[in-house]
Amino acid sequence: MRLVKLLSNLGYGSQRDVRAMIKAGRVTSVAGCALGIDCQADHSDILFDGVPLDPPTGVALMMNKPVGFTCSTADPGRIVYELLPPRFARRKPIISPVGRLDRETSGLLLLTDDGDLLHRIISPRSVVTKTYKVDLAKPLRGDEAALFASGTLMLRSETKPLLAAQLESIDALAALLTITEGRYHQVRRMFAAVDNRVVALHRLRVGGMDLGELPPGEWRYIDVGDMERIFR
Numbered sequence: 168m169r170l171v172k173l174l175s176n177l178g179y180g181s182q183r184d185v186r187a188m189i190k191a192g193r194v195t196s197v198a199g200c201a202l203g204i205d206c207q208a209d210h211s212d213i214l215f216d217g218v219p220l221d222p223p224t225g226v227a228l229m230m231n232k233p234v235g236f237t238c239s240t241a242d243p244g245r246i247v248y249e250l251l252p253p254r255f256a257r258r259k260p261i262i263s264p265v266g267r268l269d270r271e272t273s274g275l276l277l278l279t280d281d282g283d284l285l286h287r288i289i290s291p292r293s294v295v296t297k298t299y300k301v302d303l304a305k306p307l308r309g310d311e312a313a314l315f316a317s318g319t320l321m322l323r324s325e326t327k328p329l330l331a332a333q334l335e336s337i338d339a340l341a342a343l344l345t346i347t348e349g350r351y352h353q354v355r356r357m358f359a360a361v362d363n364r365v366v367a368l369h370r371l372r373v374g375g376m377d378l379g380e381l382p383p384g385e386w387r388y389i390d391v392g393d394m395e396r397i398f399r
């Protein structure tokens with residue numbers, strides 16, 4: 168790929184801006200030679216302002232999403248892209264959230280620009296589990312685990328019952344819930360269906376992957392081994 172298009176697709180600027188950056192000598196080889204507009208250098212041999220380029224297409228990362236951030240590129244409020252390097256929101260192909268978390272939900276959010284990987288994770292055929300810690304407004308009644316596991320729970324305005332989900336209570340007002348689907352506001356609606364209300368929701372795990380020690384608001388790249396843990 169030509170240098171201008173490569174840098175522009177990585178979000179360094181519009182093609183016009185990138186041309187000006189190249190002319191100003193900000194783009195060099197690792198050996199220190201200024202690169203020209205029509206150059207075809209290898210991604211790994213290019214520095215921008217002396218720093219290696221952001222990774223090429225095929226990126227996956229995990230974030231510990233804080234409450235108050237929307238999984239969107241354009242929202243009047245705060246968005247998860249604010250927590251990533253500013254260039255990431257301008258990349259082509261875009262790095263997208265793999266399934267959304269609500270603004271008021273925190274925890275493990277995966278993002279990737281790999282469309283095949285994204286579809287593999289969210290495809291119902293992959294049956295990737297998602298585990299949430301749920302804090303509730305009212306004590307559990309005691310029948311929720313059996314109802315959620317039954318595969319018969321119908322959410323309001325839906326025509327198909329939910330697949331079986333696993334509920335494990337922590338105490339009267341908190342539980343772990345593992346689901347395999349990703350319906351709109353699913354966890355909040357499941358508890359609304361049993362006359363309760365979710366007051367805090369935090370995603371702990373997607374498949375075999377968890378946040379580890381990643382602090383709230385931080386992110387890190389995921390390597391190939393990590394990706395396979397999603398499908399364990």
Ligand code: URA
Nearest residue numbers: 269272352353354355
């Ligand atoms: N279920 C919800 O209700 N909200 C989320 O963010 C994720 C699952």
